Amino acid sequence: MMSFECECGNKTILFATGDRDEHGREFVEIEDDERLTFTIGEDSVLFRCSFCGYTYRLQQI
Template identity: 50%
Template structure:
């Protein structure tokens, strides 16, 4: 699996699943290049921050 992030400035980062799994069988996603983006955890989700233009994108996580 590949999950792609593309900022409005053109910065592009891919998250790749390499087969490592947690105790529930879910695969871990790893950053292709961690110098291009910062992941900032929060209480109800996380923020992706572009390290080029400093734009931020909030992703909220809801419990189901």
């Protein structure tokens, strides 16, 4: 389980589903998808808080 907390105090949890891909990596789902949205780009993932609108960028390494 992973958790996300925005600067505004919004908290949501990403939890493991038990399903795995062909490489053995487990899928995660957002506990409440109305609190957090994400967009997958070419070189990063954007996480946007649905309460305050602040956006975080996780760049691919």
